[in-house]
Amino acid sequence: xxxxxxxxxxxxxxxxxxxxxxxxxxxxxxxxxxxxxxxxxxxxxxxxxxxxxxxxxxxxxxxxxxxxxxxxxxxxxxxxxxxxxxxxxxxxxxxxxxxxxxxxxxxxxxxxxxxxxxxxxxxxxxxxxxxxxxxxxxxxxxxxxxxxxxxxxxxxxxxxxxxxxxxxxxxxxxxxxxxxxxxxxxxxxxxxxxxxxxxxxxxxxxxxxxxxxxxxxxxxxxxxxxxxxxxxxxxxxxxxxxxxxxxxxxxxxxxxxxxxxxxxxxxxxxxxxxxxxxxxxxxxxxxxxxxxxxxxxxxxxxxxxxxxxxxxxxxxxxxxxxxxxxxxxx
Amino acid sequence: xxxxxxxxxxxxxxxxxxxxxxxxxxxxxxxxxxxxxxxxxxxxxxxxxxxxxxxxxxxxxxxxxxxxxxxxxxxxxxxxxxxxxxxxxxxxxxxxxxxxxxxxxxxxxxxxxxxxxxxxxxxxxxxxxxxxxxxxxxxxxxxxxxxxxxxxxxxxxxxxxxxxxxxxxxxxxxxxxxxxxxxxxxxxxxxxxxxxxxxxxxxxxxxxxxxxxxxxxxxxxxxxxxxxxxxxxxxxxxxxxxxxxxxxxxxxxxxxxxxxxxxxxxxxxxxxxxxxxxxxxxxxxxxxxxxxxxxxxxxxxxxxxxxxxxxxxxxxxxxxxxxxxxxxxx
Amino acid sequence: xxxxxxxxxxxxxxxxxxxxxxxxxxxxxxxxxxxxxxxxxxxxxxxxxxxxxxxxxxxxxxxxxxxxxxxxxxxxxxxxxxxxxxxxxxxxxxxxxxxxxxxxxxxxxxxxxxxxxxxxxxxxxxxxxxxxxxxxxxxxxxxxxxxxxxxxxxxxxxxxxxxxxxxxxxxxxxxxxxxxxxxxxxxxxxxxxxxxxxxxxxxxxxxxxxxxxxxxxxxxxxxxxxxxxxxxxxxxxxxxxxxxxxxxxxxxxxxxxxxxxxxxxxxxxxxxxxxxxxxxxxxxxxxxxxxxxxxxxxxxxxxxxxxxxxxxxxxxxxxxxxxxxxxxxx
Numbered sequence: 009x010x011x012x013x014x015x016x017x018x019x020x021x022x023x024x025x026x027x028x029x030x031x032x033x034x035x036x037x038x039x040x041x042x043x044x045x046x047x048x049x050x051x052x053x054x055x056x057x058x059x060x061x062x063x064x065x066x067x068x069x070x071x072x073x074x075x076x077x078x079x080x081x082x083x084x085x086x087x088x089x090x091x092x093x094x095x096x097x098x099x100x101x102x103x104x105x106x107x108x109x110x111x112x113x114x115x116x117x118x119x120x121x122x123x124x125x126x127x128x129x130x131x132x133x134x135x136x137x138x139x140x141x142x143x144x145x146x147x148x149x150x151x152x153x154x155x156x157x158x159x160x161x162x163x164x165x166x167x168x169x170x171x172x173x174x175x176x177x178x179x180x181x182x183x184x185x186x187x188x189x190x191x192x193x194x195x196x197x198x199x200x201x202x203x204x205x206x207x208x209x210x211x212x213x214x215x216x217x218x219x220x221x222x223x224x225x226x227x228x229x230x231x232x233x234x235x236x237x238x239x240x241x242x243x244x245x246x247x248x249x250x251x252x253x254x255x256x257x258x259x260x261x262x263x264x265x266x267x268x269x270x271x272x273x274x275x276x277x278x279x280x281x282x283x284x285x286x287x288x289x290x291x292x293x294x295x296x297x298x299x300x301x302x303x304x305x306x307x308x309x310x311x312x313x314x315x316x317x318x319x320x321x322x323x324x325x326x327x328x329x330x331x332x333x334x335x336x337x338x
Numbered sequence: 339x340x341x342x343x344x345x346x347x348x349x350x351x352x353x354x355x356x357x358x359x360x361x362x363x364x365x366x367x368x369x370x371x372x373x374x375x376x377x378x379x380x381x382x383x384x385x386x387x388x389x390x391x392x393x394x395x396x397x398x399x400x401x402x403x404x405x406x407x408x409x410x411x412x413x414x415x416x417x418x419x420x421x422x423x424x425x426x427x428x429x430x431x432x433x434x435x436x437x438x439x440x441x442x443x444x445x446x447x448x449x450x451x452x453x454x455x456x457x458x459x460x461x462x463x464x465x466x467x468x469x470x471x472x473x474x475x476x477x478x479x480x481x482x483x484x485x486x487x488x489x490x491x492x493x494x495x496x497x498x499x500x501x502x503x504x505x506x507x508x509x510x511x512x513x514x515x516x517x518x519x520x521x522x523x524x525x526x527x528x529x530x531x532x533x534x535x536x537x538x539x540x541x542x543x544x545x546x547x548x549x550x551x552x553x554x555x556x557x558x559x560x561x562x563x564x565x566x567x568x569x570x571x572x573x574x575x576x577x578x579x580x581x582x583x584x585x586x587x588x589x590x591x592x593x594x595x596x597x598x599x600x601x602x603x604x605x606x607x608x609x610x611x612x613x614x615x616x617x618x619x620x621x622x623x624x625x626x627x628x629x630x631x632x633x634x635x636x637x638x639x640x641x642x643x644x645x646x647x648x649x650x651x652x653x654x655x656x657x658x659x660x661x662x663x664x665x666x667x668x
Numbered sequence: 669x670x671x672x673x674x675x676x677x678x679x680x681x682x683x684x685x686x687x688x689x690x691x692x693x694x695x696x697x698x699x700x701x702x703x704x705x706x707x708x709x710x711x712x713x714x715x716x717x718x719x720x721x722x723x724x725x726x727x728x729x730x731x732x733x734x735x736x737x738x739x740x741x742x743x744x745x746x747x748x749x750x751x752x753x754x755x756x757x758x759x760x761x762x763x764x765x766x767x768x769x770x771x772x773x774x775x776x777x778x779x780x781x782x783x784x785x786x787x788x789x790x791x792x793x794x795x796x797x798x799x800x801x802x803x804x805x806x807x808x809x810x811x812x813x814x815x816x817x818x819x820x821x822x823x824x825x826x827x828x829x830x831x832x833x834x835x836x837x838x839x840x841x842x843x844x845x846x847x848x849x850x851x852x853x854x855x856x857x858x859x860x861x862x863x864x865x866x867x868x869x870x871x872x873x874x875x876x877x878x879x880x881x882x883x884x885x886x887x888x889x890x891x892x893x894x895x896x897x898x899x900x901x902x903x904x905x906x907x908x909x910x911x912x913x914x915x916x917x918x919x920x921x922x923x924x925x926x927x928x929x930x931x932x933x934x935x936x937x938x939x940x941x942x943x944x945x946x947x948x949x950x951x952x953x954x955x956x957x958x959x960x961x962x963x964x965x966x967x968x969x970x971x972x973x974x975x976x977x978x979x980x981x982x983x984x985x986x987x988x989x990x991x992x993x994x995x996x997x998x
Contacts, residue, residue, distance in 0.1 A: 059398060059399070059660075060397055060398030060399075061399070061400065061454065062426075067720055067722070068720030068752075069719070069720075070721065070748060080430060080432075081449060085453060087428060091400075092398075096721075096751040098744055100744065111950070111951035111952065112954065115951060115952060115954075116951075118971055119741060120744075122971040122973075123744065123748055123974060124716040124978070290445070291441035291445060291446075292441065294445075311449075312452070313452075314449050314452035314453060315452045315453070318453060318454070330719075387784070388728070389728060390729075391728045391729070391730065391756075391784065392728040392756075414758055417758060418730060418758060418783055421730075422756070620771070620775070621775060621779075641778055641779075641781075641782040642782070644779050644783060645782045645783070
């Protein structure tokens with residue numbers, strides 16, 4: 009795993025005026041752009057509460073959900089985000105499509121592009137897949153990374169940032185702990201880049217040694233292998249999902265032992281600040297990385313994250329496709 | 339099987355003003371509400387015949403089809419109903435979704451709710467699933483039962499009622515026979531409750547003893563094991579699908595024998611009134627429970643039932659989500 | 669294989685005023701109607717380039733994609749075409765639907781019709797399936813053939829005609845070569861009928877004897893078994909996909925040998941006119957029937973074909989459903 013791959017040229021994701029063209033990775037994006045995304049998402053937050061949850065920003069545009077890896081939840085939130093922007097949505101499950109007829113990925117992409125899609129939302133089990141696709145398509149097609157291998161999951165990171173900002177305000181005042189299976193987590197990698205770029209006061213990684221990447225020092229975070237020490241006085245606790253399906257037995261003695269040492273419980277949460285908030289990208293393994301009483305408790309923002317996810321995806325889609333931000337560029 | 343479970347508190351399905359909040363079961367709903375549904379559905383019947391089959395009642399609302407059990411036909415009619423109300427529709431096949439990642443049903447529901455869905459249309463193989471889900475979600479999400487186990491299928495029953503009323507008028511004048519596999523049928527159970535509530539003159543159940551529920555006496559219907567006697571002078575014949583996939587061999591000697599004793603043929607239909615109408619919820623087993631000449635004959639309303647199904651689903655969705663009825667509550 | 673089945677009565681596809689009612693096969697359609705389709709499609713070509721890719725022609729109408737055979741690409745282009753006409757689209761994968769409950773195809777169709785669909789787009793592995801369905805439904809439902817067995821693929825042929833006309837103008841001046849697996853190709857059959865009807869100067873079929881239909885003489889084309897001779901001085905080269913999955917080993921020694929004798933390479937393309945254009949219906953087998961340098965070269969119109977495919981499908985859907993053509997009949 010490369011938790012810190014060589015920096016990507018910023019211009020892959022931005023156009024000459026510095027506006028969002030593709031959304032592939034937090035790394036390489038300037039703080040002002042991340043703030044723009046958060047501001048734009050904030051303006052969309054109200055729409056979900058209204059009876060008519062639609063704005064006409066992407067009316068007549070086509071958004072293609074290109075999922076090489078199954079993910080009902082992420083696909084659903086992107087589909088809702090696109091529909092609430094009034095776009096037409098095409099769901100393509102590429103696992104069962106013409107790849108079975110021997111067509112190359114490049115030909116599949118060219119075909120989709122020729123259908124005059126405006127954006128592809130890409131989920132793929134290979135790290136770097138979204139970057140590869142962005143390098144292949146013509147400039148008028150926006151690529152949104154919906155998770156690629158262990159590399160990045162930038163819309164997840166931004167919805168986490170939106171959730172933190174709405175509840176805790178300025179990042180510079182905050183201590184944030186990311187807890188759990190850092191090694192296998194594209195979410196953690198994107199969160200670290202987002203928190204660093206937005207100027208978080210302190211970012212901590214809390215995990216057993218076997219679940220920390222070997223290059224963890226290069227990430228510029230404080231590393232803890234003891235949960236209680238890692239949570240001490242933090243404002244935000246972000247739990248990660250234990251990626252059971254990606255793990256071979258060697259890294260972890262048992263789920264029970266993981267819970268005992270790294271599970272977030274009422275007892276361990278008490279080490280954090282009394283007003284600390286708790287987050288989790290879902291789906292949760294209750295009783296493995298988090299106690300139900302905490303997941304459903306007053307400090308949990310887990311459901312709020314889902315709602316913010318639609319707003320962030322609306323922001324990213326509208327900015328990359330129409331150049332529409334809070335400040336109204338066109 | 340509980341053909342007559344303990345009555346449910348009416349307020350699960352109704353709000354304080356007696357308006358529809360969830361649509362889970364016919365049992366417990368007052369006659370005036372069922373009549374409201376029929377009147378509202380009647381007003382939507384014309385829409386399907388128009389070139390523009392859309393009304394803006396649910397524009398900007400999100401309807402999630404949450405199918406834990408596959409049903410192309412029912413899913414399609416709910417999808418069309420929601421789209422003709424101008425809602426956005428999200429189809430989720432929960433069998434293949436994050437439940438495989440170990441998420442609990444409750445977490446899946448909370449997630450969908452956090453996506454700010456306005457209604458879940460639920461199909462599940464467990465009796466009571468829709469009630470359980472209604473007990474979990476917040477009041478602003480409407481749950482529509484699209485069939486749960488052997489318990490209820492209330493939109494099917496209401497489309498049958500609409501079909502009867504449009505062709506036969508007042509229920510109090512009518513003798514209605516429900517014929518076939520009563521034991522396994524959620525449709526039959528909902529039909530009995532609907533016919534009773536709407537004041538049908540006489541409701542008959544016609545089946546072999548092995549396909550009658552043990553508590554059949556409590557249903558307040560006349561029971562016949564002889565088809566010809568059961569059909570004598572009835573105005574409406576409702577055939578049930580023989581649920582072959584739910585039956586073990588012990589209950590039924592053979593399909594051929596079932597057809598000989600309980601199949602609706604031109605000969606057996608002649609026992610009913612000459613202007614009797616024939617209905618079937620589909621999909622039909624031709625030559626098992628019904629003769630093709632009857633299914634396609636002049637007394638058959640089977641295709642009309644499908645068309646009425648979309649109108650009834652539009653009525654239930656619009657009433658539960660927006661409070662919109664024929665009389666114009668809001 | 670019947671490459672020239674008995675002519676079908678024209679009135680299956682046309683109404684009494686000669687307007688398009690179903691679109692099943694090129695054969696039997698008059699030249700004026702094919703020209704109408706091309707003119708209407710041309711008027712839709714601009715829409716794909718606009719930001720708002722929608723016209724309200726089929727607003728409130730329902731288009732059902734009825735795919736008995738999987739085809740992501742064709743399904744996607746029909747779905748986009750219908751959505752850009754503002755229709756509601758229902759995707760039904762009939763392989764996994766109520767046919768498994770023992771319902772007959774006829775009952776499935778009647779049910780879909782009773783849902784008041786305006787058009788069925790049908791893909792089926794059996795030749796004649798779309799004709800059969802058209803013979804079953806009532807006149808107000810339009811059937812569009814999206815490929816049936818080895819019989820026809822008329823929208824593919826018309827998108828090819830649109831591509832040729834936009835780049836080469838009048839058909840009467842053109843020599844067109846169709847190269848490859850003619851025997852198994854519904855595309856080739858429809859192309860020949862379209863080119864003949866539109867008055868192409870010369871139509872050539874180029875294939876090994878084992879991949880030519882036995883009745884090839886009746887098709888009214890010049891036949892070549894030598895690629896270089898077949899390409900000599902042609903204006904248009906249409907390569908066919910090698911239908912590997914339909915072929916048993918006996919017809920073809922090996923893919924390598926096919927490429928050596930019938931593959932379109934820079935070297936073999938040089939036999940055609942210098943301004944010849946190259947087309948392929950996709951998905952391509954690169955290095956089997958076509959060299960990548962040709963597929964991606966300056967003479968290739970392969971991506972243009974995909975874009976034209978949406979315009980042609982919009983034309984056919986709007987003409988068959990609403991009677992709307994370039995000339996504005998209603």
